[in-house]
Amino acid sequence: MSIEVDKKIVSKNLLRLIQESGKSRKQISEAIGVSYSTFTDWSNGRSYPRHEGIVALANFFGVPTSALTEEQKTPVSLRTPAEIGDIIREHREKLGLSYDELATLANTTTMSLRRWEKGKIANPRTDAIENLARALKLPTAILRGIPLTEDQIQKQKLIKEIDKVLSDIHLTDEEIQQVVSYIKFLITQRK
Numbered sequence: 001m002s003i004e005v006d007k008k009i010v011s012k013n014l015l016r017l018i019q020e021s022g023k024s025r026k027q028i029s030e031a032i033g034v035s036y037s038t039f040t041d042w043s044n045g046r047s048y049p050r051h052e053g054i055v056a057l058a059n060f061f062g063v064p065t066s067a068l069t070e071e072q073k074t075p076v077s078l079r080t081p082a083e084i085g086d087i088i089r090e091h092r093e094k095l096g097l098s099y100d101e102l103a104t105l106a107n108t109t110t111m112s113l114r115r116w117e118k119g120k121i122a123n124p125r126t127d128a129i130e131n132l133a134r135a136l137k138l139p140t141a142i143l144r145g146i147p148l149t150e151d152q153i154q155k156q157k158l159i160k161e162i163d164k165v166l167s168d169i170h171l172t173d174e175e176i177q178q179v180v181s182y183i184k185f186l187i188t189q190r191k
Contacts (some may be wrong), residue, residue, distance in 0.1 A: 003048060003187035006069070010054075011045030013068045018043065018096035019059045021126040032056040046050050079145035089117045091136040105135035148175060 018025065029039035033054060041047040041058075049057065058065045079087075093101050106189045107130065114122055116132070133140040171179070 007045045007048045009071055010048060011043055012070055014043045014057065015065070017057075017063065017126060020124075021061060023127065028060060032060050062130060065124075078142070080119070081122050081124075083145070084121075084124070084143055085117045085119040087138075088113075088132060088136065091138060092117075095136065099139055102132075102135055106131040108132075 018028065018114075021028070023031075025039055025043060026036055029036045032039075032053075033056065038047070042049050042053070053063050054068055057068055071074070088102075092099075095102075097105070098109075099110045099113050102186075103113045106113065108116075108131065112121075116124075121128075129143050130140050132145050
């Protein structure tokens with residue numbers, strides 16, 4: 001393929017993802033650390049992002065890089081609406097949340113949440129998926145159906161283990177801050 005065709009493919013996919021996200025081009029360009037004019041050139045098909053740009057965009061939208069660089073014949077989410085609904089219901093119940101509680105946490109309405117769980121939302125917006133995933137304490141990739149890397153799987157196991165340990169003890173705000181500071185310290189020592 002020619003670079004002109006590649007630019008058109010990225011532009012088409014990027015415009016769709018921007019629309020689904022509900023975010024402005026300015027918000028997205030700031031979030032991924034590129035100038036607004038560069039981002040606009042990508043979305044209008046005037047230039048092609050370098051590899052780092054493609055990766056940053058994919059991470060921002062919670063999609064594989066192929067969702068930006070290849071013709072899309074299927075929806076960005078690799079899961080059916082019914083599968084997404086099942087995951088939401090399962091994790092909502094596991095967390096002991098009512099529809100109202102989860103709707104509030106996910107910045108949506110109870111009616112929309114019920115539609116999600118029934119598999120009635122076919123083309124979910126990226127920001128809605130992100131809000132639901134955050135409220136359910138899940139990586140966005142789980143709802144999107146994107147396979148997790150081994151590193152992400154290990155992080156999820158560690159987070160679950162930490163949650164389990166912390167759920168059995170009651171810490172003051174100061175003690176929680178000390179735990180967070182210690183974890184940050186450990187992370188800096190690994191680098």
